[in-house]
Amino acid sequence: MGEAVYISLYKQLKQDIFSGKYAEGALLPSENALASQHSITRATARQALDTLLKEGYIIKHKGKGSIVTRRRSLGILSIKGLTEVAGNKKVTSEMLQPPHYAEWYDNFSFAIDEGKSHCIRFKRLRSIGQYPVMLEVTQFSGEHTKGIIDMPFVNGSFFETLNKNFHIGISGAHQNVKAIAADAELSERFGISKGTPMLRIDIKFKTDKGFCLYSRLICDTRYYEVESTT
Amino acid sequence: MGEAVYISLYKQLKQDIFSGKYAEGALLPSENALASQHSITRATARQALDTLLKEGYIIKHKGKGSIVTRRRSLGILSIKGLTEVAGNKKVTSEMLQPPHYAEWYDNFSFAIDEGKSHCIRFKRLRSIGQYPVMLEVTQFSGEHTKGIIDMPFVNGSFFETLNKNFHIGISGAHQNVKAIAADAELSERFGISKGTPMLRIDIKFKTDKGFCLYSRLICDTRYYEVESTT
DNA sequence: TAGTGGTCTAGACCACGCC
DNA sequence: GCGTGGTCTAGACCACTAG
DSSP: OOOOHHHHHHHHHHHHHHHTSSOTTOBOOOHHHHHHHTTOOHHHHHHHHHHHHHTTSEEEETTTEEEEOSOOOSSSOEETTTTGGGGTSOEEEEEEEEEEEEOOOOOSSSOOOOTTSOEEEEEEEEEETTEEEEEEEEEEEGGGSTTGGGOOOBTTBHHHHHHHHHOOOEEEEEEEEEEEEOOHHHHHHHTOOTTOEEEEEEEEEEETTSOEEEEEEEEOTTTSOEEEEO | OOOOHHHHHHHHHHHHHHHTSSOTTOBOOOHHHHHHHTTOOHHHHHHHHHHHHHTTSEEEETTTEEEEOSOOOSSSOEETTTTGGGGTSOEEEEEEEEEEEEOOOOOSSSOOOOTTSOEEEEEEEEEETTEEEEEEEEEEEGGGSTTGGGOOOBTTBHHHHHHHHHOOOEEEEEEEEEEEEOOHHHHHHHTOOTTOEEEEEEEEEEETTSOEEEEEEEEOTTTSOEEEEO
């Protein structure tokens, strides 16, 4: 019943990347090295690396080796330029409600599966320059993230915090998008008139530990659109 | 300089899927069969199939074989249930402007690369039941699609027509999403009041022949949201 | 039971990057 | 020249599906 050899090697390498043993931009051991170190053939070592490649943890270069990629995308949709624009204008993130225990908010476009355990929720407002562009509410089970309430986010990133401190990765996501009219709260938060069209994105992130995270993003897309590529 | 054996086998199988030799839901020859037919080892045949798998053309089932997938997604985003709901309510598509020669409409969120050649454009209104949910304008170069103007769409699908009649596949896409207010035309088309929030999705489809297709979708998301999964 | 895909071994030659 | 990943061969055993 034991899992495949290449799977356990893949998992170990992934741990080593999370733990920082192999930093971003660093070279992983070569296929030949991995093969002899673990007493397996090169084909099997290669299969482990190809799994990492498929999930975007490394890129390979013929003649050079396997290189750990820099930070991966946080979701499928990201505010256009929230990273690219960073050079010109400053991207800031104001924590309106830090992570706290709460009741599950179940008004999402899809069902919440985690009814059993305690819910942790936080709320942030993200701005480019001085203009707010995205209101984010994220909730998740506190079961797999003990202590996160008193933890500062790594580089201000929730997902990076999950990676570094809990070895939790995102394996997939499902999202629903809808156009809504700004209500009183949104009108105040974004400094726009009531009824202004806004984008609402509900995201269900699937983690590699089996449970899910739920985010609702409200975006002002008048100046910055939301983009995605495949 | 010749390309890899598994690549040419992969290309041939892809052609065979396009041509209908292997229909949707049909079984591809087994790895052993492909190996002996082409005088290669099973590993190489497998590599060709894995490439098809990675691109979503087939799924594999242990003990059964490799099955050609039904309907490949038309984009990254698709109206929720435009396919799933089909059982209950009828999905219809009204051609407002059939494919015709036109000037490039370059008001998209991204640049149009195909300035050189003639532009073909069509406009459709898609409905679920009797309610319109999506207005679509698509434009592309007529250079790689000679004769398409007088061609009925295969199964009413533009992408299927490209596949079957021109062997053109979609290798990727880039899209920008924005919330807009319904103007006079939209208000009339969708039977809603002016100013109603709607979703505007600009998509740049990259084809495997090198050129691009451009679509603008305007969606009424009051009852059917737009979704995507990864 | 026969056939399928999933995994693995033990080799081999090649094009490419770096020194 | 040497090590890297890319490709390929010729076998093997396994778990799963179907008749």
